[in-house]
Amino acid sequence: MAAADAGAPVGRSSDQPELIKAIPLRRPGRWISAAIILIALFLFVYGVFTNSAYDWSTFGHYLFDQRVSQAAGITVLLTALAMFFGVVLGVLFAVMRLSPNPVLKWVSWGYLWFFRGTPVYVQLVFWGLLVVIYKQIDFGIPFVHQFAHVDTKGFFTVFWLAVIGLSLNESAYMAEIVRAGITSVDEGQHEAATALGMSWTQTMLRIVLPQAMRVIIPPTGNELISMLKTTSLVTAVPYSYELYSRTRDISVETFNPVPLLLVASAWYLFFTSILMVGQFYLERYFARGASRTMSARQLRALAHAQRGGHL
Amino acid sequence: MSDSGPMVKAEGVCKYFGALEVLKGISLSVDRGDVMCLIGPSGSGKSTFLRCINHLEQVSAGRLFVDGELVGYHQRGDRLYEMHPREAARQRRDIGMVFQRFNLFPHRTALENIIEAPIRVKRLSKRVATEQGKELLAQVGLSDKAKAYPAQLSGGQQQRVAIARALAMQPKLMLFDEPTSALDPELVGEVLDVMKQLAVGGMTMIVVTHEMGFAREVADSLVFMDEGVVVEAGQPREVLSNPRHERTKAFLSKVL
Numbered sequence: 001m002a003a004a005d006a007g008a009p010v011g012r013s014s015d016q017p018e019l020i021k022a023i024p025l026r027r028p029g030r031w032i033s034a035a036i037i038l039i040a041l042f043l044f045v046y047g048v049f050t051n052s053a054y055d056w057s058t059f060g061h062y063l064f065d066q067r068v069s070q071a072a073g074i075t076v077l078l079t080a081l082a083m084f085f086g087v088v089l090g091v092l093f094a095v096m097r098l099s100p101n102p103v104l105k106w107v108s109w110g111y112l113w114f115f116r117g118t119p120v121y122v123q124l125v126f127w128g129l130l131v132v133i134y135k136q137i138d139f140g141i142p143f144v145h146q147f148a149h150v151d152t153k154g155f156f157t158v159f160w161l162a163v164i165g166l167s168l169n170e171s172a173y174m175a176e177i178v179r180a181g182i183t184s185v186d187e188g189q190h191e192a193a194t195a196l197g198m199s200w201t202q203t204m205l206r207i208v209l210p211q212a213m214r215v216i217i218p219p220t221g222n223e224l225i226s227m228l229k230t231t232s233l234v235t236a237v238p239y240s241y242e243l244y245s246r247t248r249d250i251s252v253e254t255f256n257p258v259p260l261l262l263v264a265s266a267w268y269l270f271f272t273s274i275l276m277v278g279q280f281y282l283e284r285y286f287a288r289g290a291s292r293t294m295s296a297r298q299l300r301a302l303a304h305a306q307r308g309g310h311l
Numbered sequence: 312m313s314d315s316g317p318m319v320k321a322e323g324v325c326k327y328f329g330a331l332e333v334l335k336g337i338s339l340s341v342d343r344g345d346v347m348c349l350i351g352p353s354g355s356g357k358s359t360f361l362r363c364i365n366h367l368e369q370v371s372a373g374r375l376f377v378d379g380e381l382v383g384y385h386q387r388g389d390r391l392y393e394m395h396p397r398e399a400a401r402q403r404r405d406i407g408m409v410f411q412r413f414n415l416f417p418h419r420t421a422l423e424n425i426i427e428a429p430i431r432v433k434r435l436s437k438r439v440a441t442e443q444g445k446e447l448l449a450q451v452g453l454s455d456k457a458k459a460y461p462a463q464l465s466g467g468q469q470q471r472v473a474i475a476r477a478l479a480m481q482p483k484l485m486l487f488d489e490p491t492s493a494l495d496p497e498l499v500g501e502v503l504d505v506m507k508q509l510a511v512g513g514m515t516m517i518v519v520t521h522e523m524g525f526a527r528e529v530a531d532s533l534v535f536m537d538e539g540v541v542v543e544a545g546q547p548r549e550v551l552s553n554p555r556h557e558r559t560k561a562f563l564s565k566v567l
Binding site: 186188191192193194197198199200202206210211286288289290291298 | 365367396397400401403404406407408410412414415416417418419420427428431432455459460461462463476477480
């Protein structure tokens, strides 16, 4: 354990045997394999920098081009909005699917069946065609009387159609992730909360979902990273101001696709790295109480108490 | 509700899971301030009966009253109407339950486990609930473990926190479902001590247990169940030393 040294007992009496200082086990296999990988890596990097096809000067020229950085911002915005609505709807559909109410259960099942069963690209094409298929939306009593009309073309911009398309598809996947998380929580937890007089909603929000988060977060991080790149499909709507479409459009002008693909990849990698850091902290937060291992602070407090001190 | 009459009264309570009959007409009553121990072989329906009392299981036939109030249903004339979950939750509020597997909330510290329901269900302020929670931790001898998570406590300590959590709702009735069966032998005593202390304090308790010593010493009545029926009931000493039925004799010879 990492905290073992920090917590080494102080004030040991001289008649106790000496602390063990053993020579660590030698592991030559690790050194050899690390050396081989380093050599291979060096050769690859050397090749990348000497091969003219990569055209690093063009890469440098466009990496912080205003059009590209704007497109990167739009990609992040699309990802954030689509994931936000995806998660909210996903939780809703998961809870509906697990609820004792048969109407909610089957509505949720039908939704999942449709949105998981069709490719997201096709869905996005259809959302793009929405304004053509449904020219206006009427509110009122069907076949009898309509008191409000919305002109779809003026109401939905291409950007929001892209957000809707991505969110609805994502929510179907999120629903299954959340459902897996909820069912992973021990049944006794639900029972204990019920026995204390907590309502079903209170039990879900306060007891079950916080514990389910530990199971939900890793695959959700996965979905988020995946969504960052799925945004490149909104070109199907067609929306073309996000990172991938933008860099592709530029490369069409310059006849030089490789460096611009690298520019896009660099930005995607940058955002993904940030997301991974965020995920680390989230996972640590929701791991509260999941392990017997005590934090360094708790161990210090215990050692202190053992020596007769007060907490 | 009423101050007279038994705390729990069961009249021919039956419970079916599909075609499986688990309880076949249980009739008994528990007076206020009394401790009743339920014993019997596993699968005899003891736990199911206990779970019926706070409506974690729905009774299939018969009537079950807690504090003079029908559990889980409204009766108007001869008709029974299913209770809204909100009302069932209100009934459960006054009934504390302690589980064999503790069922503490692992993402909350000992103290947070105790104050959760008083804050959310009884709408106590966090300050009042915390004060009360600390007193309860002291009562079960765990003042120094307020900030520990359940996984960092021994089984006996977890069960004592679970008892404190149930007491925090100030119940009029406590149900114990084999509270010491999941514990190492040396930890059983500390949990039984807390329960004895509660019994002495006048709490009405129904305890499903295999601890015959506890039953003999603390219980006011002892009920032996087998295959979904009450085989024998009476004074603990009487039932334990002079069982009248063959089935009781056979069971006791195995556990005593």
